[in-house]
Amino acid sequence: xxxxxxxxxxxxxxxxxxxxxxxxxxxxxxxxxxxxxxxxxxxxxxxxxxxxxxxxxxxxxxxxxxxxxxxxxxxxxxxxxxxxxxxxxxxxxxxxxxxxxxxxxxxxxxxxxxxxxxxxxxxxxxxxxxxxxxxxxxxxxxxxxxxxxxxxxxxxxxxxxxxxxxxxxxxxxxxxxxxxxxxxxxxxxxxxxxxxxxxxxxxxxxxxxxxxxxxxxxxxxxxxxxxxxxxxxxxxxxxxxxxxxxxxxxxxxxxxxxxxxxxxxx
Numbered sequence: 001x002x003x004x005x006x007x008x009x010x011x012x013x014x015x016x017x018x019x020x021x022x023x024x025x026x027x028x029x030x031x032x033x034x035x036x037x038x039x040x041x042x043x044x045x046x047x048x049x050x051x052x053x054x055x056x057x058x059x060x061x062x063x064x065x066x067x068x069x070x071x072x073x074x075x076x077x078x079x080x081x082x083x084x085x086x087x088x089x090x091x092x093x094x095x096x097x098x099x100x101x102x103x104x105x106x107x108x109x110x111x112x113x114x115x116x117x118x119x120x121x122x123x124x125x126x127x128x129x130x131x132x133x134x135x136x137x138x139x140x141x142x143x144x145x146x147x148x149x150x151x152x153x154x155x156x157x158x159x160x161x162x163x164x165x166x167x168x169x170x171x172x173x174x175x176x177x178x179x180x181x182x183x184x185x186x187x188x189x190x191x192x193x194x195x196x197x198x199x200x201x202x203x204x205x206x207x208x209x210x211x212x213x214x215x216x217x218x219x220x221x222x223x224x225x226x227x228x229x230x231x232x233x234x235x236x237x238x239x240x241x242x243x244x245x246x247x248x249x250x251x252x253x254x255x256x257x258x259x260x261x262x263x264x265x266x
Contacts, residue, residue, distance in 0.1 A: 064242045065211040069250055072105050072195070072221025094118070095125060095173040098151070099190025100254040103168050104223030107197050110157035111224045114231070115173045115188070116265060121147040126174040126185075127154065131167055138169070142176070150265045153231075163194040192224055210236075218250075226250075234266070 098114035113129075125147060129139040138161050156162070163169060168191055175186040197205065201220055205213050210229055217226035227247075234243045244266035251262055 065215055066246060067215040067218045069100070069218045069223060069226060069254060070221060071100065071102055094186035095121065095147075095175050095188055096256065097171065097173050097188045097190040098227055098251065098256060099171075099192070100223055100256065103191040103193050105193055105195045105221045106163070106224035107195065107222060108225060108228075109162045109194065110155070110160075111163070111192065112153045112155050112157075112228055112231075113171055113190075113192075113224075114151060114153045114227055116151040116262075117147050117149050118265070119149050121175055124176040124179065126176055127172070128174070129156075129161065129169055129171040131164075131169050133167075139171075151231075163192065165194050165196060168193045195222075197222075223254075 095115055095117050098116065113127075124142050124144045126142050127139065128137050128141075130137040139156070139159065170189060170191050172187055172189045174188075176182065177184045177186070197220070201216065204216055208216060210233060214226050214229035214233065217223075217229060230243055230247045230250075234240075234247070237243065248262040248266060
């Protein structure tokens with residue numbers, strides 16, 4: 001089996017068992033690694049386990065945590081790999097990467113990548129991840145099983161894809177309307193860069209609970225870690241409306257895709 005076929009089979013299995021974090025039937029950890037069964041994201045917002053952090057003792061009844069996302073200082077020249085949504089005029093269903101319009105950070109070697117659809121998608125969906133200076137993609141799969149409306153994610157850790165420090169990667173979700181006319185694809189593009197937190201931030205993260213870490217991620221440009229932490233909080237507290245509302249507000253402020261109906265999907 002070739003690498004692409006093997007990756008396709010693994011990714012199809014991952015996505016077939018995944019569902020929205022807020023719909024998780026069992027929001028509690030199911031093993032010592034803190035993973036939710038069937039989900040790509042970690043239950044403690046620290047998938048690599050490197051930063052520790054105290055439990056989220058405040059729970060859903062504590063004072064609501066609110067914050068805004070602050071883009072990072074760009075390590076790479078702005079616009080070298082834009083993180084934008086571009087759609088061709090096919091009139092078909094579109095997918096949207098959960099990414100802002102700039103190169104956003106993660107501290108995780110293999111982060112989860114989130115995307116969503118506003119309507120059912122019956123045509124193939126291509127997911128691609130490629131480094132800025134590479135000829136060949138790190139990940140390239142064509143999925144044909146169909147998707148319902150809502151949020152979905154892939155786990156790069158499960159797919160054994162690792163990001164190198166300070167290297168910019170472009171990733172995209174393409175809804176393939178017609179395989180023979182790929183220019184009709186609806187394409188949404190994001191960019192991610194793995195950046196090591198400085199010592200002061202690492203110490204703050206290690207001393208914070210999950211909600212506090214989400215706020216620290218937001219304040220320091222770690223978009224992907226912030227998103228992962230919020231999805232984990234939604235899974236942990238499925239009856240708490242605060243986190244879906246905050247996430248929808250963050251996505252709308254960052255101009256992520258079509259944000260008008262996001263609250264209905266969360």
